[in-house]
Amino acid sequence: MKIAVLGSGGWGTTLAMLLFENGHDVTLWSYTQEESDQLKKTRVNPLLPKDVVLPMGLQYTANITCVKDCDIVVMATPSFAVRDTAKKIKTYLKEGAIVVSVSKGMEKDSFLRLSEVITQEIGEKYPVVVLTGPTHAEEVAKRMPTGCVAACEDIAVAETIQDLFINSYFRVYSTNDVIGVEVGAALKNVLALCAGCTVGMGYGDNTKAILMTRGITEIARLGVAMGGKRETFAGLAGIGDLIVTCTSLNSRNNRAGILIGQGVPVTEAITQIGAVVEGYYAVDSIYWLAKKMGVEMPITEAAYRTFYENADMKTVIRELMTREKRREIDNIDLP
Ligand SMILES: NC(=O)c1ccc[n+]([C@@H]2O[C@H](COP(=O)([O-])OP(=O)(O)OC[C@H]3O[C@@H](n4cnc5c(N)ncnc54)[C@H](O)[C@@H]3O)[C@@H](O)[C@H]2O)c1
Structure with a gap:
């Protein structure tokens, strides 16, 4: 061809x-x-x-x-x-x-x-x-x-x-499922930036694991509200892309997050990376999109407060960890 x-x-x-x-x-x-x-x-x-x-x-x-x-x-x-x-x-x-x-x-x-x-x-x-x-x-x-x-x-x-x-x-x-795969691809950079922050703050694998797992849950919540299929987020364009982006030092977003987590101011971290850090701009877009659609996205909201409202990162993470307890899976069948 x-x-x-x-x-x-x-x-x-x-x-x-x-x-x-x-x-x-x-x-x-x-x-x-x-x-x-x-x-x-x-x-x-x-x-x-x-x-x-x-x-x-x-x-x-x-x-x-x-x-x-x-x-x-x-x-x-x-x-x-x-x-x-x-x-x-x-x-x-x-x-x-x-x-x-x-x-x-x-x-x-x-x-x-x-x-x-x-x-x-x-x-x-x-x-x-x-x-x-x-x-x-x-x-x-x-x-x-x-x-x-x-x-x-x-x-x-x-x-x-x-x-x-x-x-x-x-x-x-x-x-x-075009909607599902595109939403997965567009949102993973937000989490890559956040995952980098937790590494820069000195937190370990457990923290990254809860961030990625609960992160894909909220990406799926938005994706389904937009018309995507939930299963797509367990696939290559969902969790697959998230694994690569959150764990690789090839990811500019992950590297920028590490700098921010170490205390480098956001704009300076982005300058140091020397290329577009898509996750930073995506946080802003997704935060407002979720608000407009009435979808609950606590990690994106925490990221918005950190990167755009200068909230203290440790406080934001503590607030995420102490949110009201809930079931892991919404609408799960219980006996
Ligand atoms: N690099 C990867 O591993 C990879 C993997 C999958 C998807 N993507 C996606 O593919 C797209 C391209 O990424 P990339 O890493 O190849 O390149 P990039 O984002 O680094 O872009 C570089 C290229 O874009 C061209 N360019 C700059 N301004 C332009 C304009 N106004 N109009 C048209 N072209 C312009 C440049 O000349 C250069 O060739 C991105 O959306 C990225 O998210 C990248």
Whole structure:
């Protein structure tokens, strides 16, 4: 198949390599001409490990019209650039093309999921598949066994994308729960930031475990209220992505949290990381979204008070621990 991958960060580059290796005709689009020329010349992406060399035969461009003959268009830009990029491709998309969204996040202020943003721009006639899960680009680029999930309301389209990406080191599952997988991906960074804080404060594995477990419970609560399926949050896009993000030092959010937990002021910690700390902005969006929808999210609320209202972290955690006792599972069947 003829495929364009839009966005030549670590993830877009890795997926372009993988699809090329799977036997497809792949063009990697960069946001700037300079980035594209550099990739073409060096066949190395500085955002990936040094020994990862891009295969001969992969094509490079900074011209967005590259999407015009493509059967599949993979959108791998940062989340803030998704709307603009979708706007740019709209007039060039070929009849019957499928768009794959691999960016993670929610649109600020509108609270829209990224697949909704794409559909708003390109129209309903092009199906959008969300491909997400616990997938560090650095590891996939080195062909380390990895799992993820392809989601589309039309399961047959999700399966087409599953077939396109699946190989011996990249195992792809399919689902029709688009809302569930996108909410899981967008919210995990909030918890990664919080998990980092507990490590920075000197707390141990027990603290991280209760944070992650009760965290996925509240993510699921919001996801179900938005229309997702509860089971999805026990899968790769839910707890799977949460495990990777909260336990890995590759995660910028986790590293920023560690600094904050050690007492570095929030804005200074973010500056030290030197890249966008999505979790910090997500706390603000999710806090207000949960309020608007009337969903109880005590950890997100505690994070909001800590990062935006300067509340003392130890006090906030004590308050979380001493909330009114409750059953672990809502609506559990009791004898
Ligand atoms: N890196 C990973 O391991 C990974 C894994 C899964 C999903 N993702 C998601 O994929 C998306 C891309 O992440 P990444 O790590 O590859 O790259 P990134 O977020 O580091 O972005 C870098 C790329 O975005 C391009 N860019 C910057 N501004 C742009 C704009 N206005 N329009 C279009 N492109 C622009 C840059 O030129 C660069 O190529 C993110 O949403 C991320 O959450 C990343």
